[in-house]
Amino acid sequence: MNAPQSTPQSTAAAVPHDIRVGVIGVGRMGADHVERISRRIKGARVSVVSDYLRERAETVAQAAPGARVVDTPEEVIAADDVDAVLIASPGQFHREQVLACIAAGKPVLCEKPLAMNPADAHDVVRAEHESGRASVSLGFMRRFDAGYGELKDALEAGELGTPLLLNCKHRNADVLPGFTNVHMVHDSAVHEIDAISFFLEETVVSVQTLTGRSTENAPEGLSDPMLLLLRTASGTLVTDELYVSTRSGYEVRTELVGSKATATIGQDTGLVTTQQAGGCWGGAVPADFRPRFAAAYDAEVQAWIAAVADGSLVAPRSATAWDGYVAAAVCEAAEQSLTVDGAVEVTMLERPGPEGARDEH
Amino acid sequence: MNAPQSTPQSTAAAVPHDIRVGVIGVGRMGADHVERISRRIKGARVSVVSDYLRERAETVAQAAPGARVVDTPEEVIAADDVDAVLIASPGQFHREQVLACIAAGKPVLCEKPLAMNPADAHDVVRAEHESGRASVSLGFMRRFDAGYGELKDALEAGELGTPLLLNCKHRNADVLPGFTNVHMVHDSAVHEIDAISFFLEETVVSVQTLTGRSTENAPEGLSDPMLLLLRTASGTLVTDELYVSTRSGYEVRTELVGSKATATIGQDTGLVTTQQAGGCWGGAVPADFRPRFAAAYDAEVQAWIAAVADGSLVAPRSATAWDGYVAAAVCEAAEQSLTVDGAVEVTMLERPGPEGARDEH
Amino acid sequence: MNAPQSTPQSTAAAVPHDIRVGVIGVGRMGADHVERISRRIKGARVSVVSDYLRERAETVAQAAPGARVVDTPEEVIAADDVDAVLIASPGQFHREQVLACIAAGKPVLCEKPLAMNPADAHDVVRAEHESGRASVSLGFMRRFDAGYGELKDALEAGELGTPLLLNCKHRNADVLPGFTNVHMVHDSAVHEIDAISFFLEETVVSVQTLTGRSTENAPEGLSDPMLLLLRTASGTLVTDELYVSTRSGYEVRTELVGSKATATIGQDTGLVTTQQAGGCWGGAVPADFRPRFAAAYDAEVQAWIAAVADGSLVAPRSATAWDGYVAAAVCEAAEQSLTVDGAVEVTMLERPGPEGARDEH
Amino acid sequence: MNAPQSTPQSTAAAVPHDIRVGVIGVGRMGADHVERISRRIKGARVSVVSDYLRERAETVAQAAPGARVVDTPEEVIAADDVDAVLIASPGQFHREQVLACIAAGKPVLCEKPLAMNPADAHDVVRAEHESGRASVSLGFMRRFDAGYGELKDALEAGELGTPLLLNCKHRNADVLPGFTNVHMVHDSAVHEIDAISFFLEETVVSVQTLTGRSTENAPEGLSDPMLLLLRTASGTLVTDELYVSTRSGYEVRTELVGSKATATIGQDTGLVTTQQAGGCWGGAVPADFRPRFAAAYDAEVQAWIAAVADGSLVAPRSATAWDGYVAAAVCEAAEQSLTVDGAVEVTMLERPGPEGARDEH
The missing domain is CATH 3.40.50.720 (NAD(P)-binding Rossmann-like Domain)
Incomplete structure (x- = not known):
């Protein structure tokens, strides 16, 4: 330059x-x-x-x-x-x-x-x-979404106390035919799996994938909704509800239950109208992830460019290669859990460092 | 008379x-x-x-x-x-x-x-x-709470489609010393266990009780929060978060995820204020169950009196002796689950009838 | 007795x-x-x-x-x-x-x-x-509505400080043909005029009635919406929006702006659903005043019966004959204001007492 | 270039x-x-x-x-x-x-x-x-605020029908000493006066400025809150509440009442927490306009740069010189109204065009 x-x-x-x-x-x-x-x-x-x-x-x-x-x-x-x-x-x-x-x-x-x-x-x-x-x-x-940032800030400021539970909901209007349980884990749940890394900064030690009654709108072969239950090293429990055939729209909500306060993101309202049709009040649900996370994509790339320009190369709060490894390891265990009863332990290789590559968020 | x-x-x-x-x-x-x-x-x-x-x-x-x-x-x-x-x-x-x-x-x-x-x-x-x-x-x-009634009405009217998931949250400001995991199941979770009978009208076939990281505010020996995971005969999954040392107040929220719509109760707002102190907006959380369910108690007893007066003896939507048996059977399994890994099957005796005692809600 | x-x-x-x-x-x-x-x-x-x-x-x-x-x-x-x-x-x-x-x-x-x-x-x-x-x-x-009661409690407890503004909205789905501007004042606005007596416990000194662009749904001869602007003896300003052909449903909202906090009532939500149709979230607007104020009517009559039974004859917080006179005097001025520019002064006869009849709320 | x-x-x-x-x-x-x-x-x-x-x-x-x-x-x-x-x-x-x-x-x-x-x-x-x-x-x-844009979109799409009322609230935590009623009109109300141009695309024909009981927190000589009442050529009524010593934070809310629906912006929630302190739920009010409108400033300047780059010079939906003239004319009348009873007519010079300068938004 x-x-x-x-x-x-x-x-x-x-x-x-x-x-x-x-x-x-x-x-x-x-x-x-x-x-x-x-x-x-x-x-x-x-x-x-x-x-x-x-x-x-x-x-x-x-x-x-x-x-x-x-x-x-x-x-x-x-x-x-x-x-x-x-x-x-x-x-x-x-x-x-x-x-x-x-x-x-x-x-x-x-x-x-x-x-x-x-x-x-x-x-x-x-x-x-x-x-x-x-x-x-x-x-x-999502790490660059304003809501995610506010929740992270509140955690870091100690306003929420010790994290005890993380409840995640991830809903899509629909998915393409051919979307299977394995895609549900690797393409949908992977975002909340990274949210654990982002918010809790802890290792997941076990994961249990639960399937139950499916909606009639699910593609052939998909268990929809699906529920993931994860446990971190410190014992914090995480629930992740995945439901991708809602036909309504895209909704992502996250609640962190801490020992001092609970905090929820993803319920912002935009324009609220009271309509004649049906005599109801309310707002629109975005059709897909793009309106919901458009600003987050912009912020992510802007932060990356700034990091490249200032020589730090990786932006603060960005997911790193290590976060990518963690997500892969947890997804693999979640996928195994689809075919067994009970929780599957997550095994992880050691993290190189601390000398050398950036070793914390 | x-x-x-x-x-x-x-x-x-x-x-x-x-x-x-x-x-x-x-x-x-x-x-x-x-x-x-x-x-x-x-x-x-x-x-x-x-x-x-x-x-x-x-x-x-x-x-x-x-x-x-x-x-x-x-x-x-x-x-x-x-x-x-x-x-x-x-x-x-x-x-x-x-x-x-x-x-x-x-x-x-x-x-x-x-x-x-x-x-x-x-x-x-x-x-x-x-x-x-x-x-x-x-x-x-709770069956006589206005919100519970609205959710039940919506289900019966088919507005929500097939029930797929039921997510319950049950939070108290605090509990007395000596409140243990067993009390958590029998005194707190029992309400959501009955909610399954009320909303889903189905048998619970298995239950898993999860404990994790506890708040420092929990009494000695209590795992707080606790998570129950239940499965009904049709495969509908139910999550029940129990957290009784929030120090904030009493909160009960229920979300039913159906194949046509999702519906939430328990987020009513009452008086919303914007305060000088702290520059925040919001409302009060009731201190305990009494303000939250005072009207439900009145409605319950009034419905019971009306049923006695008209000779039907048990009010529509009221919990029956059978519902009491179901709650006892599921609580017993949930209590067992505290000491074992994975889900515990719920075994139930047969229900007498249909000749004789009232056999549906 | x-x-x-x-x-x-x-x-x-x-x-x-x-x-x-x-x-x-x-x-x-x-x-x-x-x-x-x-x-x-x-x-x-x-x-x-x-x-x-x-x-x-x-x-x-x-x-x-x-x-x-x-x-x-x-x-x-x-x-x-x-x-x-x-x-x-x-x-x-x-x-x-x-x-x-x-x-x-x-x-x-x-x-x-x-x-x-x-x-x-x-x-x-x-x-x-x-x-x-x-x-x-x-x-x-309305004085017996839970929300009105909470707002009154907050005022009496000093939580809101000095009342500075009272903003009222009063909306109906529709009115019968033949409903005129005079009815709008005497049948609709009268409720908010009494709310001034209830919340502010002050005399209205002037009132200005504004009509503007009307909805195409209004009956012949009705200016809908209509705006009332009232001023009390202490200078507190009150706005009252009346809109009775919304076609949506019945909505009553009240915001008190105080020197310490602002407080709003009437935004309670009941069942909140996320629907497939239209991809929207929200709740129902009640069709008319009956679901909205059913509990208030019950509470009003119950309080009256209790007052009769205990010999006090008029319930605490109930509107009295004097409140009825005040409403009549303010309505008369508001009606006059329909045909003149600017504010109309409200003239009131003296209130008998304090010896004799109950002289405060 | x-x-x-x-x-x-x-x-x-x-x-x-x-x-x-x-x-x-x-x-x-x-x-x-x-x-x-x-x-x-x-x-x-x-x-x-x-x-x-x-x-x-x-x-x-x-x-x-x-x-x-x-x-x-x-x-x-x-x-x-x-x-x-x-x-x-x-x-x-x-x-x-x-x-x-x-x-x-x-x-x-x-x-x-x-x-x-x-x-x-x-x-x-x-x-x-x-x-x-x-x-x-x-x-x-504000024309580049996401909420303003959504409301404008809904209006242009005809979803709200004919605009009947526009209700605006504009609140600040505080202002500097020396901020007077004239500043209230020219610095605060001017934003809502432009909102009329933006949303209604109509001329204001009269304005009435009302002062009443003031908060004890207002600087010497300021009537706070203040109420502006404006009327457009078509008869649409606009209320603007200005309250700049709330001590709570910065709040801007706008409600458009249309003949088909009403729509509200400015109630977005961000992070919602349930706190131990005081047993309350809610969110933060931004301290001043910067967090509230930071994205709008960015969008405004980005839109302007794009317009300069593509040769159109003025961005779609941007305020123009004519909008600046309209704001000045209405503010002048509002200032006059501070010292007279009743509404003050707004007089405007003719708008040059349509040949020549850009003549619509």
């Missing part, structure tokens, strides 16, 4: 270059990120784009002034005009691509999951540790 | 006698009932009172115009001027006293529990069945 | 007779009161009924065990078996009937209005004063 | 220069804008800064990489490296500075007020009109 030539009468620091971001994978999520960086993220621009569909990459690049298209993820990572990499490719490629970023010494923001299984995720953790510095951020965007 | 002498010009039915209620046990709850019947319940008066402390019975009877005091529960039940009996004595006497009421052919409203164990409770169910008619009401007053 | 013969072993006060209530006028409101007293009001029964439609009186009396029908209001008031009179006849007869009750020495609960104009209302105030004791209650039932 | 040299393999549009913003006046508000543009506004940077305190300008410029400091507003406006001007100087200089921007052909975002009186404000409207194109935006940031 070299300084531009400044005018002689300047009294302030030189204008820095924008961080040049290479984006790997521009399906819906990646395209959103390209649009976000190009329109709303201060201090960054998309410089290089790749996708396994070259045509799609070219279309998406139109929205990013100055961006060029290359053929492979490797080219993105290696490009001289790429300061940092955003990975939004399918999950099975994440491990390899993140490892390549670490090897190239480029900070990376990778959409979840970090890898397809705990062992692969731990490879990334180790490689990052061996690189001598933290440079991997993982896209658990 | 004989007709009084009516004036010759009367065009309407004769004025009926008030139902004369005998009250057994006038500790806090029984004294409340005496005061309730004497001041607010139409069509009833307290005629006879007993307590193991004669002096207390005499003091309480002052508040009930025309009431006399007798020495024993047996005298109350046998008295000619007692049309119906309300039992608020300690739980270990309930079985015997309810059986005596059945034998005497007198309708009875018994505070929970019906008996101290499932076998004893089933004795009452059987005796009532053999008596040829339903005459036992059990004091699960 | 003579004592009945009591059993020799009685340790308590004798059973008192029920208060025998005579009801004048049994249209919708009067019939409701007959049903209320017969089914829910402890310590009272309807003994005599009259209506200008004899047949209607006979039908309504069926619901009141022991009640007889007479031909005229005079007969009701004079009857030996009438301890207290409830007037629910058309407003133009109220003055005469209340005066007759005062003359007969019988306590009376009169539905609003007390009289058709301030002068007539003041006649009643004077007659009651000359009778030497307060015996007239006026049916402003 | 010339294109930079692009790399040969680029498939997309060239990277555009950032819009270079000159900022006049860097007191609290101007410094906030410099920080905002430098850290969060995509596509812009602060290039030149001036303030009457040169030292302050130099300090603030530190936060804006590449910004230089000049001595006078004229130099800012004339600078070659200034594409657009943001004015945050004291209000008495706005007219002159905005006129200079128009003369220089540079788009301008001016903090309110546009000018110190209606005549001066109209000068700006006329000058902009004569320039042949709209280029003046006025800093009524």
Whole structure:
């Protein structure tokens, strides 16, 4: 990031270059990120784009002034005009691509999951540790939601006392056909599993997945709703209700029960109307996660760019490679629990450090 | 209930006698009932009172115009001027006293529990069945709470679709020293266990009691909060959070997740203020169950009196002897679950009927 | 109220007779009161009924065990078996009937209005004063609503500081054709005008009635919504929004802005659902005033009966004859204000007392 | 805005220069804008800064990489490296500075007020009109608040029907000593006066300012709370409650009563806690306008930059010079109304156009 030539009468620091971001994978999520960086993220621009569909990459690049298209993820990572990499490719490629970023010494923001299984995720953790510095951020965007932030602030300020219970609800209007119990764990519950890391900063020691009576609206083969019950090392219990065929809309609510106070987020109201039709009062439920978490995505990417610009590389409160490993380990146990009675113990490899990679949130 | 002498010009039915209620046990709850019947319940008066402390019975009877005091529960039940009996004595006497009421052919409203164990409770169910008619009401007053009624109405109207999950929260400001995990199940959770009978009208097949990290405010030996996880015959899952040392106040919230809609009760607001102190908005949490359920107690007793007066003896939606047996059986399993891993199966004796005693709600 | 013969072993006060209530006028409101007293009001029964439609009186009396029908209001008031009179006849007869009750020495609960104009209302105030004791209650039932009570309690406890503003909203789903601006003042706004007496305990010194753009749903000739702006002697400002063609339902909300805190009532929620249809969350708006204020009517009549029984004749917090006069005087000024620009001063005759009739709330 | 040299393999549009913003006046508000543009506004940077305190300008410029400091507003406006001007100087200089921007052909975002009186404000409207194109935006940031946007959307979609009433509440924890009734109109009420332009898109024809009982917390000489009553050309009534010594915090609530539905904004909840202290539930009230409207300021400036970049110069829904004139005219009448009884008519000069300057929102 070299300084531009400044005018002689300047009294302030030189204008820095924008961080040049290479984006790997521009399906819906990646395209959103390209649009976000190009329109709303201060201090960054998309410089290089790749996708396994070259045509799609070219279309998406139109929205990013100055961006060029290359053929492979490797080219993105290696490009001289790429300061940092955003990975939004399918999950099975994440491990390899993140490892390549670490090897190239480029900070990376990778959409979840970090890898397809705990062992692969731990490879990334180790490689990052061996690189001598933290440079991997993982896209658990809820950590940048205003409500999540307020709850975290209240916890850190001690206003809630000791956390005793964490109750989570995660509801979607619907899912695509083919969405199974395994997807429920890995795609839906994974967000609350990371919320445990974020809010409680503790290890999950066991997880129990409960299925019961299903809605008639669930796709074939999905137990919907599903209930996860997790226990942390300190004994804090976590319930996670997952219900993805509500037909109503997207709702995420979190309640932390502490020894001093309980606190709830996710009940904000927006416009409240009293309607003639049906003689009712109330508000709208967002159709999907995008209106609910749009600001969180923006805040996440902005925080990442700021961290890259100031050299810290990983933003405060961001999910790290280690958080990605933890999520993978807990998801694996939750998936096992689908086929056994009772709780499944979560086994975790050791965390490298504290020397080397960033070792706390 | 004989007709009084009516004036010759009367065009309407004769004025009926008030139902004369005998009250057994006038500790806090029984004294409340005496005061309730004497001041607010139409069509009833307290005629006879007993307590193991004669002096207390005499003091309480002052508040009930025309009431006399007798020495024993047996005298109350046998008295000619007692049309119906309300039992608020300690739980270990309930079985015997309810059986005596059945034998005497007198309708009875018994505070929970019906008996101290499932076998004893089933004795009452059987005796009532053999008596040829339903005459036992059990004091699960929440069934008469306006919110509970609205949720039940919505379910019966099909507005919520198939019930999939029932999430209950039960919080108290504090409990007396000596309150243990067993009390938590039998005194606190029992209300939500009856809520399952009320809302879902289904048998509980298994129950799992989870304890975790406790608040520093819990009495010695109590795991607080505690989590119950129940499963019904149809597979509907029920979570019950019990937390009785909140220091904040009394909160009871219930959410039913149905296949058509979800519905929540217990979040009513009362007076909402914006205060200078602390710059906050909000409302008060009631100190204990009395303000929260005062109207429910009144409605319960009024419905019972109406049922006695019209000869149906047990009010619509009231908990019955069978509901008392179910609660005892589920509580027993929940208590066992405190000392074992995983879920405990609930075993139930058969329900007598359908010939004979009232067989549905 | 003579004592009945009591059993020799009685340790308590004798059973008192029920208060025998005579009801004048049994249209919708009067019939409701007959049903209320017969089914829910402890310590009272309807003994005599009259209506200008004899047949209607006979039908309504069926619901009141022991009640007889007479031909005229005079007969009701004079009857030996009438301890207290409830007037629910058309407003133009109220003055005469209340005066007759005062003359007969019988306590009376009169539905609003007390009289058709301030002068007539003041006649009643004077007659009651000359009778030497307060015996007239006026049916402003909101004073017995739980929310109104909580707000009054908070004011009396000093929690809100000095009242600075009172903001009232009064909304109906619809009104009958023929409902005019004059009805809006006398039938709708009158409730908030009494709320000023109740909450602020101050005289209104001026009132301004504003009409503006009307909804297309308003009946011919009605300015709907309408806005009243009132000022009390101390300078407290009151806004009253009246909107009676909302098509949504019945809503009454009151906000008091005090120098220490602001407080709002009327936003209670009942059952909150998240629906599939429209993807919205919310609750129902009651269709009319009956569900909203049913408990307040019960509480009002119960408090009146208790006051009659204990000899105080007018219940604490009940509206009095003087409150009826105040409402008439303010309504008259508000009506005048419909045809002039700016505020109209309210002129009031002196209040008799303090010797004699009850002189404060 | 010339294109930079692009790399040969680029498939997309060239990277555009950032819009270079000159900022006049860097007191609290101007410094906030410099920080905002430098850290969060995509596509812009602060290039030149001036303030009457040169030292302050130099300090603030530190936060804006590449910004230089000049001595006078004229130099800012004339600078070659200034594409657009943001004015945050004291209000008495706005007219002159905005006129200079128009003369220089540079788009301008001016903090309110546009000018110190209606005549001066109209000068700006006329000058902009004569320039042949709209280029003046006025800093009524609430138009960019999410809630304001939702309400506007609902109105435009016809969901609320015809607007009948607009009820506004505007509360502050406190104001500085020396804040008078005139400030209340020009600094506080002005926001709701613009809300009328925004939501109703109508002319205010009369305004009445009411003062009553004041809180003991009000500064000497301030009538607090104050009530404004406005009427638009179509007869829609608007109430505006202003109360700036609540000691609680900052609250802005707006309710639009339409012929099809009513809608309320400003009741969002954030974190809801149930506390031990006082046994209450609720949330925090923000201390001042900054947390409440921080996102609106960002959105406002981002929308302005986008409009400058795409050549439209004034953002959709932004307040225009004409809106600034309207606010000045209504404020003047409201101020007059402080000293007279009843409503004061608002007189307005004609709006230039429709040929020429942008003539609708």
